[in-house]
Amino acid sequence: MVVIKACMNGSYPRSKAVARLYSRLSSGKLSIEDFEEGIRNHTKKFFELLKNSGVRLFTDGMLRWDDIFNPLIRYVNGVKINGLVRFFDNNFFFRAPKVVGKLDISDNPIPKWFNVSISIAKRVFGDDFILKQVIPGPFTLAMNSINQYYSNLHELIHDWRVNVLEPLIKSLVSVGLSVIEVHEPSLVWGNVSSEVLRYGVKEVSELIKFCKHLGVDIWLLTYFRSLTNLNGLVSDLVDAILGIDFFSKDLKRPYVFMEEYGIKRVMLGLIDSRNTLMEKASMIRRVVSRVLDAGVNEVYVGNNAPMDFIPEVIAAKKIRKLGRVVNKLLSSLLGD
Amino acid sequence: MGLKEIELPVLPTTVIGSYPRPKWLREIIKGYRRGRIKKEYLEEAFNDAVVVVVRDQEEAGIDIPSDGEQRRDEMVEYFAERIGGFKFYGPVRVWGNNYFRKPAVVSRISYRGPIVLNEYLFLRKVSKAKVVKVTITGPYTMADWSFNEYYKSKEELASELAKIVNMEIKKLEEVGALYVQVDEPALTTHPDEMDWAVDIINKAVKGVNIKVGLHVCYSDYRVLKPYFDELKVSQLALEFANRGFRDLEILKGLNKELGFGVIDVHNLRIETPDEVAKAIEKVMNYVRPECLYINPDCGLKLLPRSIAKEKLRVMVEGVKIVRKKLINKGIETIPLRTSTTCP
Numbered sequence: 001m002v003v004i005k006a007c008m009n010g011s012y013p014r015s016k017a018v019a020r021l022y023s024r025l026s027s028g029k030l031s032i033e034d035f036e037e038g039i040r041n042h043t044k045k046f047f048e049l050l051k052n053s054g055v056r057l058f059t060d061g062m063l064r065w066d067d068i069f070n071p072l073i074r075y076v077n078g079v080k081i082n083g084l085v086r087f088f089d090n091n092f093f094f095r096a097p098k099v100v101g102k103l104d105i106s107d108n109p110i111p112k113w114f115n116v117s118i119s120i121a122k123r124v125f126g127d128d129f130i131l132k133q134v135i136p137g138p139f140t141l142a143m144n145s146i147n148q149y150y151s152n153l154h155e156l157i158h159d160w161r162v163n164v165l166e167p168l169i170k171s172l173v174s175v176g177l178s179v180i181e182v183h184e185p186s187l188v189w190g191n192v193s194s195e196v197l198r199y200g201v202k203e204v205s206e207l208i209k210f211c212k213h214l215g216v217d218i219w220l221l222t223y224f225r226s227l228t229n230l231n232g233l234v235s236d237l238v239d240a241i242l243g244i245d246f247f248s249k250d251l252k253r254p255y256v257f258m259e260e261y262g263i264k265r266v267m268l269g270l271i272d273s274r275n276t277l278m279e280k281a282s283m284i285r286r287v288v289s290r291v292l293d294a295g296v297n298e299v300y301v302g303n304n305a306p307m308d309f310i311p312e313v314i315a316a317k318k319i320r321k322l323g324r325v326v327n328k329l330l331s332s333l334l335g336d
Numbered sequence: 337m338g339l340k341e342i343e344l345p346v347l348p349t350t351v352i353g354s355y356p357r358p359k360w361l362r363e364i365i366k367g368y369r370r371g372r373i374k375k376e377y378l379e380e381a382f383n384d385a386v387v388v389v390v391r392d393q394e395e396a397g398i399d400i401p402s403d404g405e406q407r408r409d410e411m412v413e414y415f416a417e418r419i420g421g422f423k424f425y426g427p428v429r430v431w432g433n434n435y436f437r438k439p440a441v442v443s444r445i446s447y448r449g450p451i452v453l454n455e456y457l458f459l460r461k462v463s464k465a466k467v468v469k470v471t472i473t474g475p476y477t478m479a480d481w482s483f484n485e486y487y488k489s490k491e492e493l494a495s496e497l498a499k500i501v502n503m504e505i506k507k508l509e510e511v512g513a514l515y516v517q518v519d520e521p522a523l524t525t526h527p528d529e530m531d532w533a534v535d536i537i538n539k540a541v542k543g544v545n546i547k548v549g550l551h552v553c554y555s556d557y558r559v560l561k562p563y564f565d566e567l568k569v570s571q572l573a574l575e576f577a578n579r580g581f582r583d584l585e586i587l588k589g590l591n592k593e594l595g596f597g598v599i600d601v602h603n604l605r606i607e608t609p610d611e612v613a614k615a616i617e618k619v620m621n622y623v624r625p626e627c628l629y630i631n632p633d634c635g636l637k638l639l640p641r642s643i644a645k646e647k648l649r650v651m652v653e654g655v656k657i658v659r660k661k662l663i664n665k666g667i668e669t670i671p672l673r674t675s676t677t678c679p
Binding site: 013014016019022023066067083084085086089090091092093094095275276277308309310311312313314 | 425426427428429430431432433435438440480481483484485521522525526554555578579580600602603
């Protein structure tokens with residue numbers, strides 16, 4: 001049985017109206033209740049866009065997140081929030097976690113937010129949807145931390161996983177999480193020794209096992225550079241749905257790669273979150289068809305990276321196109 | 337006064353470019369956008385704002401002020417609005433709740449006439465300083481921070497933009513500008529593009545005989561270091577306060593002036609003069625004082641105006657502590673250099 005679905009990954013551009021909610025809250029012009037209502041309304045609007053586009057597998061658009069790290073890192077003991085750091089090669093910045101003590105997650109509102117999003121999704125979609133929660137992966141967290149506490153990177157990666165991410169996932173499961181979307185751009189970014197990378201992959205594979213044990217499906221999204229760079233190491237990750245950025249310049253022989261490693265489940269990043277140009281339906285159809293030929297039987301088609309990098313009007317247009325193209329593709333395949 | 341005769345106090349203080357707009361200017365801009373204010377009143381307000389922010393900088397003791405980029409909403413947007421070939425779809429977030437209108441290149445790039453010439457002429461008229469600074473967004477950053485829907489490659493787009501920047505700088509030179517800063521915050525973001533990106537910047541400053549600084553911030557300076565010699569600019573203005581003055585060792589072997597960033601522009605906490613002085617003394621282990629300018633990390637526009645001014649005042653106080661020691665050693669002034677090396 002072949003599965004082909006459209007999906008929306010990571011963040012949807014935070015509109016200026018949402019930004020205004022934050023600024024009015026911080027200046028005391030808005031009560032927390034009115035702020036929450038505002039966020040709920042914007043989340044609902046986003047879900048309606050997805051529903052009308054035929055996309056039923058999605059995140060909550062991360063409207064409450066400044067980037068993939070914040071606010072999570074604000075709820076971690078042992079972390080101070082440092083200066084602005086560029087997010088890979090984008091004109092987009094995040095406040096970096098400065099690790100000054102042993103990492104340990106504290107009380108945080110992320111499960112509550114998930115719960116709120118799931119109830120909004122139920123109102124919009126009924127039961128026919130899957131809501132993913134986004135978290136940064138342990139390797140990406142470690143590689144983007146300013147480490148002033150751990151004596152080596154191994155311990156840092158390990159503690160991000162064991163003391164922060166796994167307890168967080170557990171608490172999300174208790175409020176109904178079934179799919180977690182782990183962002184790991186650092187796994188493919190390079191600039192790291194092969195020894196550290198090997199250890200990073202091992203830690204991520206432990207996270208995959210942990211999720212499997214909890215009955216949570218895990219998506220492992222890599223972007224900006226190609227997953228094909230991981231070569232031999234990828235076999236430790238194939239239990240996750242692997243995200244491949246089809247717009248990364250270094251993508252090499254993706255179909256051979258999928259065949260070679262017996263990859264059965266992939267998220268094809270065929271909607272470019274870093275350019276305003278609209279994707280051609282023919283390109284999407286061609287890639288999906290080649291991926292199916294390579295033996296993949298679960299194919300998700302979505303945006304290659306968080307959508308913060310394009311204007312909202314373009315993101316909405318791309319989501320509509322995504323739904324249209326994938327659903328057309330699906331019905332043509334079912335018709336065959 | 338000719339360029340060669342201009343002397344500046346040792347450790348000249350300057351700004352990177354932008355400065356917070358006065359609240360009344362923001363209201364007037366809002367009114368203009370809603371159709372309640374006429375264009376001529378807006379222009380008058382811009383001029384008045386420049387007078388005010390130059391005054392702020394001069395009161396704080398800044399040696400080389402800018403016009404605070406009062407007329408510019410954003411560094412790429414402003415140029416893209418004035419160069420043919422761009423289109424705007426909407427705002428894009430840069431961090432937190434800060435946005436810019438990222439332009440898209442949808443047709444051939446064309447020079448439609450001077451972009452910042454009038455900014456310079458007005459600034460020159462209202463500032464008492466011997467030297468003022470004009471900032472221009474560099475061709476690489478403009479290309480990198482635009483959506484390219486038209487050119488075959490980013491390199492081709494950046495190369496076309498370099499021609500435009502070059503024309504603009506030459507026009508500034510013709511009317512007497514002494515110091516232009518090319519802003520290239522995106523420069524190191526794609527290390528594999530550095531070779532051609534540096535060529536593009538050199539193309540943008542080719543044949544220019546005035547002082548040209550290059551500002552690069554929030555970047556991996558290890559990527560920039562191998563290109564110190566190749567860059568045909570007289571100064572690199574770099575951000576160090578935000579990173580807690582880590583990475584200073586990359587300055588070993590720097591063959592040109594350094595614009596040293598000592599003020600964190602994304603933090604409301606005001607530094608102390610002692611902190612500034614200590615940072616300058618630290619950097620003097622790598623760069624001779626005769627080759628140092630002192631500035632904030634980046635533009636100040638995101639700070640409340642009172643804090644921005646106080647940060648500048650404190651920066652100048654910090655500089656005075658170090659200057660005093662240098663004057664005791666007989667180092668009092670430095671020339672306004674145009675050469676691409678600082679001997």
